Amino acid sequence: MGRISKRVVLSYVFDWVVIIATVVAGGIFSRITPNKHHFSPVDPSISFPLVHKEKVSTVTLLLAAVVGPAVVIFSVCLFFIPGPAAESGASKLRLWRRNIWELNTGWLGLGLSCAAAFLLTNGSKNMFGKPRPDLLSRCNPDLANIAKYSVGGFGDKVQEGIVLVSAAICRSNDKSQLNDGFRSFPSGHSSLSWAGLTYLTLFLSAKFAITTPYLAPRAFSERPPVSTATFRNQAAAPPLYLLIIAVIPIGAATYISSTRYSDFRHHGFDILFGALIGLFSALLAFRWYHSPIQRGAGYAWGARSPSRAFGIGVGVGGYVGNEELEHEKTMKNPDLERGPVAADIPAGGDAEVSGYGQETETVSGASPRGPKK
DSSP states (O other), X not given: OOOOOHHHHXXXXXXXXXXXXXXXXXXXXXXXXXXXXXXXXXXXXXXXOOOSSOSSOHHHHHIIIIIHHHXXXXXXXXXXXXXXXSOTTOOHHHHHXXXXXXXXXXXXXXXXXXXXXXXXXXHHHHHHOXXXXXXXXXXXXXXXXXXXXXXXXXXXXXXTOOOOBOGGGBOOSOHHHHHHTTOOSSOHHHHHHHHHHHHHHHHHHHHTTOSOOOOOOOOTTTSOOOOHHHHHTTOOXXXXXXXXHHHHHHHHHHHHHHHHHHTTSSOHHHHHHHHHHHHXXXXXXXXXXXXXXXXXXXXXXXXXXXXXXXXXXXXXOOSOSOHHHHHHHHHHOTTOOOOSSGGGSOTTOOOEEEETTTEEEEOTTOOTTOSOO
């Protein structure tokens, strides 16, 4: 087992720096005065009462969508990894390195998911400036001088004065509460809850193989067809209780989102769009650090190579590989332009997959020394 590369460690430390910077940027957006969309003082969709005691507070949201998933990820990595398929003769140090690696990538994915959703949501809130359903309760409009705050249209020519007005009509003394009244789109509770809890569902599904039965695709020309019995025995459905475990986080996210409607904090579309932001962030973050659920055996991607820890140039296929072997082959054939190692795998042959820093794991029974020539 090789030593841990400081360059690789620093590259993942820098990942954390980027995630923290993203959260800070989202926090700055949340304090900037938003655009304030014009509204009608007789619009019933923004005439709901201001509810001071929310069903799910911001603190509760953070506990449910960030802290809770982080604790679950820690517990799974501590008690269930590396799993029954680990090498029987591996040292405790090697197994603990894998535990720590899985924990690091699990938390990195969670951090990326929540940070991305937080930044996208707060930035969008300020740009759109959409009134909340309880805006008029926050605003306390000066209806006696409504013509003074009219912002166009034909309201001044229509009896009863149905007119759009600017936010200047508001007489609220609480500027922070008033500004928050123009941050309806999209829902922050919805986006953050779906980001953190959807990521948790994906993480649990990967670790416990909670997925529909799957067979890897293969070309019919390479292998003869198999009998029906053989085909059926190549996959099986997981126990149903595992599906319940994976669905619980989604149920929690749905509940948190629903409270934003019943508390008159958001319109329906605001909640749906917030959920889409959370789903997108979770899917991106999960695939960024974790191998596919159906093919990755529950493990995260391996570590980057030391020479590729902070970036690669044109003509390099990925962020892992045997640089010395590639350099040697390039010297023998200067005209060779290809990605790492993959070009050397014969059709239907085996390959080596690198992961967890300097470790090397063999796939499909390949020799640790590589394919025979």
